[in-house]
Structures are given as structure tokens and as C-alpha cells.
Amino acid sequence: MAARTGGADMAGNPTLYDAVQKAKKSSVPNDNIERALKRGSGAEAGGASYEALTYEGYAPGGVALLIECLTDNKNRAVMEVRTSLTRNGASMADSGSVAYLFNRKGIVTVAKAQEKGEITEDSLLEIVLDAGAEDVNDQGDTFEIVSEAADMLAVRTAIQEAGLDYESADASFVPSMNVELDADGARKMIRVIDALEDCDDVQNVYSNSDVSEDVMAELENDE
Numbered sequence: 001m002a003a004r005t006g007g008a009d010m011a012g013n014p015t016l017y018d019a020v021q022k023a024k025k026s027s028v029p030n031d032n033i034e035r036a037l038k039r040g041s042g043a044e045a046g047g048a049s050y051e052a053l054t055y056e057g058y059a060p061g062g063v064a065l066l067i068e069c070l071t072d073n074k075n076r077a078v079m080e081v082r083t084s085l086t087r088n089g090a091s092m093a094d095s096g097s098v099a100y101l102f103n104r105k106g107i108v109t110v111a112k113a114q115e116k117g118e119i120t121e122d123s124l125l126e127i128v129l130d131a132g133a134e135d136v137n138d139q140g141d142t143f144e145i146v147s148e149a150a151d152m153l154a155v156r157t158a159i160q161e162a163g164l165d166y167e168s169a170d171a172s173f174v175p176s177m178n179v180e181l182d183a184d185g186a187r188k189m190i191r192v193i194d195a196l197e198d199c200d201d202v203q204n205v206y207s208n209s210d211v212s213e214d215v216m217a218e219l220e221n222d223e
Contacts (some may be wrong), residue, residue: 002015003037003039003040003052003187004040004129008037008038014153014156015150016037017170018156018168018170020033020037022168022170022202023197025167039159040046044046049072050070051070051074052068052069052070053069053070053074054099055067055069055092056092056093056094056095056096056097056098056099057085057090057093057098058090058098059188059207059209060090060190061092061181061185061188063189063207063208063209064101064179064182065192065193065196065207066102066173066206067196067206068100068203068204069202070201070203071201075127077089077201080199080200080202081196081199083194084195084196085192085195085196087195087218089194093121101176101178101208102103102173102206102208103173103174103176104149104177105134105146105148105171105172105174106146106149106150106151106169107144107168107172108144108147108152108159108166108168108169108170109142109144109145109167109173110124110145110159111163111167112142112143112191114164114165115165116164119143119164120204121138121143122142126145127158127164128147128155128158131151131154131155132147132148132150132151133146133147134146134147134148142167144200145159146174149171152170156169166197170204173206174206175207177208179208179209179210180211181209181210181211181215183218186211187219189209189211190219193205194210
């Protein structure tokens with residue numbers, strides 16, 4: 001999709017660059033990457049024509065869902081999404097009914113452990129703040145850098161110019177308000193998301209659920 005919409009030149013197509021980096025970090029063979037680039041750019045015939053789709057829904061407890069799909073069969077995709085929702089106590093929502101609860105943000109993930117040594121939150125802030133970063137969140141072994149989606153390329157470039165490696169760079173939907181869930185609600189929400197992610201056409205599932213550390217600990221005890 002990235003090659004088809006922006007061309008196969010990664011220097012001029014940052015979306016494609018990030019997609020290829022993600023594929024490499026996921027150990028996708030180079031031959032597969034090259035073949036996808038050629039087919040997407042039209043240099044090589046073959047392959048299905050894929051379409052990006054976004055569906056909206058409600059999980060139990062009033063949790064809003066945004067579901068991103070990439071499919072060569074729209075009818076199959078919507079049927080799988082609807083079935084996954086309804087079988088788990090959730091439902092499809094009309095277009096626009098939950099999308100307003102989310103903002104499109106750029107999310108760049110950087111590992112704390114780098115070749116030049118471990119980085120700190122303060123040192124990372126100095127690198128990315130002028131590039132448009134809004135926040136840096138400590139995620140344990142990594143830092144998550146949040147920016148406007150349009151500033152994600154500048155943030156990623158600033159990281160690279162500082163000699164740091166990054167784990168991923170994606171445009172994601174971040175909720176503007178959250179729905180706090182108890183353990184029962186969290187269990188139901190997780191079942192819905194797991195069912196959606198099992199669909200071949202589903203790429204990403206975003207929710208505005210908020211699960212506290214105490215509830216997460218209770219869920220871990222279930223296992």
C-alpha cells in the first residue's frame with residue numbers, strides 16, 4: 001500500500017521507509033520485501049489490489065473501538081469484523097459515531113538500551129522536543145514518543161541524526177477520553193479485541209479503555 005500510494009523510493013516515501021523497517025525488525029525475508037515493493041509500485045505484475053478500511057464499534061461497557069483493515073475483499077472484511085464483534089457482546093457503530101473520540105498521533109518507540117549506552121528520558125527529550133514531540137512516556141524497556149502525526153517524520157529523523165536506533169514509527173489513534181473498566185469489563189474487552197485481531201484483514205484495533213494496574217494484576221492472576 002505504501003509503495004502504491006507514494007512510490008518505491010524510500011528516500012521520498014517515509015511511510016514506506018517505516019513499513020520496510022518494521023518488516024525487517026519482524027524478520028520478513030528481504031526477497032518478500034523486494035517483491036512487495038515491485039508489485040506495489042507497478043514494476044512487477046501480480047498480487048491482489050488491497051484497500052485500507054476503518055470500521056467503528058462498541059465493546060461491552062461502552063468502550064469505543066476503531067478497527068483498521070487492509071483487504072482485497074471488502075465484503076469479507078466487514079463480515080469478519082461484524083461477526084467478531086457480535087459473537088463477543090460488541091456491535092458495529094455508524095461511521096463517525098466514535099471516531100471523534102480519537103486523535104491521530106505519531107508514535108515513535110525507542111529502546112532504552114542503545115549501542116552507545118542506555119539513554120535517559122531527559123536526554124531523549126532534548127533530542128526530540130524541537131522536532132515536535134509532545135510527550136515522552138516511559139514504557140519499561142522503551143520510551144514512547146508522542147507527536148502530531150505530521151511531525152512523526154521530523155521526530156524519527158532527529159532520533160536517527162542523534163545516532164540512536166528506533167523500534168517503530170507509526171501513526172496511531174490515541175483516545176481523547178477513556179472509559180475505566182473493572183476486571184469483568186476488562187475481560188470482556190480483551191475477548192473482543194482478541195477476536196478482532198484473529199481476523200486476517202484486521203491490522204490494528206484501538207480502544208479508549210482504561211485498565212488500572214490493580215485490575216491488570218487481577219487479570220494476570222486469572223492465568
